[in-house]
Amino acid sequence: MRITKVKGENKKHKVLLYALSTCGWCRKTKKLLADNSVEYEYVDVDLCSDEEYEQIRDDIIQRGGRIAFPTLIIDDVKLITGFDEDEIRKALGI
Amino acid sequence: MTTLDQVRRRAESDARTHGYYLNPDEDFLTDLLEGLRRNEERYGYPSCPCRLATGVFEIDRDIICPCDYRDADCEEYGYCYCGLYVRKDVAEKKLPIKPIPERRPPEKLARAYSKENATPSEKPAEGKKLTIVSEKPPAVGLKMWYCKQCGYVCFREEPPYVCPICKAKREMFSGLTVRISGQD
Ligand code: SF4
Numbered sequence: 001m002r003i004t005k006v007k008g009e010n011k012k013h014k015v016l017l018y019a020l021s022t023c024g025w026c027r028k029t030k031k032l033l034a035d036n037s038v039e040y041e042y043v044d045v046d047l048c049s050d051e052e053y054e055q056i057r058d059d060i061i062q063r064g065g066r067i068a069f070p071t072l073i074i075d076d077v078k079l080i081t082g083f084d085e086d087e088i089r090k091a092l093g094i
Numbered sequence: 095m096t097t098l099d100q101v102r103r104r105a106e107s108d109a110r111t112h113g114y115y116l117n118p119d120e121d122f123l124t125d126l127l128e129g130l131r132r133n134e135e136r137y138g139y140p141s142c143p144c145r146l147a148t149g150v151f152e153i154d155r156d157i158i159c160p161c162d163y164r165d166a167d168c169e170e171y172g173y174c175y176c177g178l179y180v181r182k183d184v185a186e187k188k189l190p191i192k193p194i195p196e197r198r199p200p201e202k203l204a205r206a207y208s209k210e211n212a213t214p215s216e217k218p219a220e221g222k223k224l225t226i227v228s229e230k231p232p233a234v235g236l237k238m239w240y241c242k243q244c245g246y247v248c249f250r251e252e253p254p255y256v257c258p259i260c261k262a263k264r265e266m267f268s269g270l271t272v273r274i275s276g277q278d
Binding site: 020022023024025026027028039042045046061063066067068069082083085 | 122125126128129131132133144145146149176177193196203207208
């Protein structure tokens, strides 16, 4: 799977982002993380193979999320659907 | 190939026709337009940039931009799911544009997003698979509307903001009931 790692100084949390390469809200999420120097990994799901997509879909559903983007997973436990800036800031302490 | 400029002009003209504005944040707007262009290039139709398309026209049909949910979202929240189309008052008053909930109905999401048709609201129990019960389109309150000024007729949930033909305001629209009857 094409997971892109974005380096940052803030490594307090493990941050995984499922995004779409075309989506404005996903881009805003990436920017928020980058602006706050949060280290994170992301996958642009629209660029994935069918198999990879299925894996991601199952992962999101398993964690109680829904298939919507951006989906942010923090420390493997917290899932945030959508660009909910306040919620993201709170969860990451930024 | 469709250019970014063509996509932009198309969106502008559609916004004008329906009395909307495009997102005033130029960077955000360009991202969305570029997303539409990319989707048109890879799928053959400009599907919604903020939703995952399947590439199957029949399944994606409701999320081809402008999607079936735009008008209802503009009505309720002031802009569409992606934030591409913005209602006049929101644009003029520069009200904040923030993400809104997904209006696409669960059965369509299920059809689009999984073999098992699992959606969060109907998350299947362990080992159980969910199947689609109905292929019928969701019951939406589609209605006939006619423009009292020019006679333009359309079939949708809400009357348009502005009549695309004579530019009359939505107040000029009236609901229409059609009765088909045989001989008396
Ligand atoms: S949400 Fe907006 S940008 Fe996305 S398809 Fe609907 S009208 Fe187009």
